[in-house]
Amino acid sequence: MHSAAAPVNSDLDPFSPEFRADPFEPYTRLREAAAPIVWLNKYSIWAVSRYQAVRAVLDDWRRFSNAGGGGLANYFLEKPWRRPSLILEVDPPEHQRTRRVLMQALSAHRLQQVRVTFEAQADALIDEAIERGALDAIPDLVQRFPLTVFPDAVGMRREDRSPMLAYGAMVFGGFGPVTPWYQDLMKQADAVSAWIMERCQRQALSADGIGAAIYAHADAGDIEEGEATLLVRSLLSAGVDTTIDSIGLCLRCLAEHPEQWAVLRDNPGMARRAFEEATRFDSSSQSLFRTTLEDVDFQGVQLKKHQKVLVLIGAAGRDPAKWPQPDRFDIQRRVTASQIGYGAGVHSCVAQMMARLEGEVFFAALARKVQDIELVGPAVLRLQPGLRGLSSLPIRFTRKTI
Numbered sequence: 209m210h211s212a213a214a215p216v217n218s219d220l221d222p223f224s225p226e227f228r229a230d231p232f233e234p235y236t237r238l239r240e241a242a243a244p245i246v247w248l249n250k251y252s253i254w255a256v257s258r259y260q261a262v263r264a265v266l267d268d269w270r271r272f273s274n275a276g277g278g279g280l281a282n283y284f285l286e287k288p289w290r291r292p293s294l295i296l297e298v299d300p301p302e303h304q305r306t307r308r309v310l311m312q313a314l315s316a317h318r319l320q321q322v323r324v325t326f327e328a329q330a331d332a333l334i335d336e337a338i339e340r341g342a343l344d345a346i347p348d349l350v351q352r353f354p355l356t357v358f359p360d361a362v363g364m365r366r367e368d369r370s371p372m373l374a375y376g377a378m379v380f381g382g383f384g385p386v387t388p389w390y391q392d393l394m395k396q397a398d399a400v401s402a403w404i405m406e407r408c409q410r411q412a413l414s415a416d417g418i419g420a421a422i423y424a425h426a427d428a429g430d431i432e433e434g435e436a437t438l439l440v441r442s443l444l445s446a447g448v449d450t451t452i453d454s455i456g457l458c459l460r461c462l463a464e465h466p467e468q469w470a471v472l473r474d475n476p477g478m479a480r481r482a483f484e485e486a487t488r489f490d491s492s493s494q495s496l497f498r499t500t501l502e503d504v505d506f507q508g509v510q511l512k513k514h515q516k517v518l519v520l521i522g523a524a525g526r527d528p529a530k531w532p533q534p535d536r537f538d539i540q541r542r543v544t545a546s547q548i549g550y551g552a553g554v555h556s557c558v559a560q561m562m563a564r565l566e567g568e569v570f571f572a573a574l575a576r577k578v579q580d581i582e583l584v585g586p587a588v589l590r591l592q593p594g595l596r597g598l599s600s601l602p603i604r605f606t607r608k609t610i
């Protein structure tokens with residue numbers, strides 16, 4: 209039992225460009241507020257930011273639901289812009305059915321199979337980047353890696369895949385407020401959604417990819433054919449921008465912390481740990497949403513039924529009550545067991561082993577081939593709602609000679 213606590217309000221706007229330019233200082237203010245959950249006046253939603261409170265919400269799916277929608281829009285009160293995700297936006301027990309299908313399609317065996325082609329692609333892209341001299345690492349290197357290896361693994365045909373980036377921006381931008389920027393973006397929604405839905409069909413996918421593995425569950429009667437299509441859509445929604453942005457931010461961290469880069473360069477086997485630390489320190493997914501299913505007493509604060517809760521996993525990753533010197537980027541840190549960057553509980557990232565594989569393969573190749581990383585211009589963050597990520601990272605790599 210907790211004694212009743214006075215609600216704490218804040219005028220912070222987590223979707224504003226100012227907040228997005230530097231979320232870490234406002235995260236500190238939110239964590240240090242007098243209550244474990246804070247009311248955000250601008251959107252009439254709650255926000256949790258301390259590690260322990262974030263875990264408490266994510267572990268409590270019976271009261272904090274995903275069926276209210278993955279973003280600010282409240283599906284209990286308004287109509288969603290697209291059919292809700294069959295995995296992210298449903299609660300147990302229904303959620304287990306679809307989650308099991310994706311878990312199997314993304315099995316350890318599958319990851320082992322794709323590793324060699326991921327490595328070959330990373331090697332080729334990094335060799336090309338070194339030869340080019342100065343380049344913008346986001347479009348010219350980072351985007352190209354997941355945009356090649358992941359849709360290939362799903363079994364999509366090779367073509368201009370840039371509509372996947374537009375779709376990702378819509379999906380993740382759609383988790384925020386409706387702004388003029390978002391309305392403008394959504395002018396392409398019909399065309400881009402049609403492009404994506406066409407690529408999710410059984411006949412559009414190769415017979416040996418992750419997409420076909422999902423359709424095999426429809427053949428086995430575990431799910432309907434139309435559900436298989438929507439599960440492939442979930443992968444195409446969540447599978448490219450997340451890794452692009454996390455790899456881009458990790459690359460910036462390494463460029464800005466030469467002493468950490470030196471450790472990785474001398475020990476390419478530490479690539480997985482470096483990416484893991486970056487996923488805690490500064491990564492693509494900073495926040496999630498839950499919606500209360502009933503009136504809730506949350507650690508002494510009273511929440512009403514069908515209220516939205518913003519879960520700031522990026523703030524939990526920097527909580528000094530959990531992590532010693534949380535604002536230090538340290539690739540030797542042991543993060544995995546307490547990692548919060550992939551969420552937690554029943555909805556924690558179903559593809560986190562795939563994401564880790566991509567990060568590991570990319571940074572191991574970089575560490576084997578590159579001596580120095582030089583920033584040759586300012587890194588530019590995207591400030592619109594959506595995933596956290598860079599639009600530009602001007603860089604020059606020097607090749608290792610031994």
Ligand code: HEM
Pocket residue numbers: 274278295296297307310442443446447448450451454487491492493496497521549550551552554555556557558559560562563
């Ligand atoms: C570094 C890259 C990634 C990060 C940081 C990340 C982060 C997350 C987070 C935080 C969640 C939890 C959402 C919630 O609880 O509301 C999640 C769920 C999910 N992610 Fe990822 N993700 C990444 C890569 C991927 C990839 C590559 C895929 C697809 C292959 C993917 C597919 C999904 C799906 C389908 C869910 C929903 C799982 C469920 O509801 O049970 N993610 N991800």
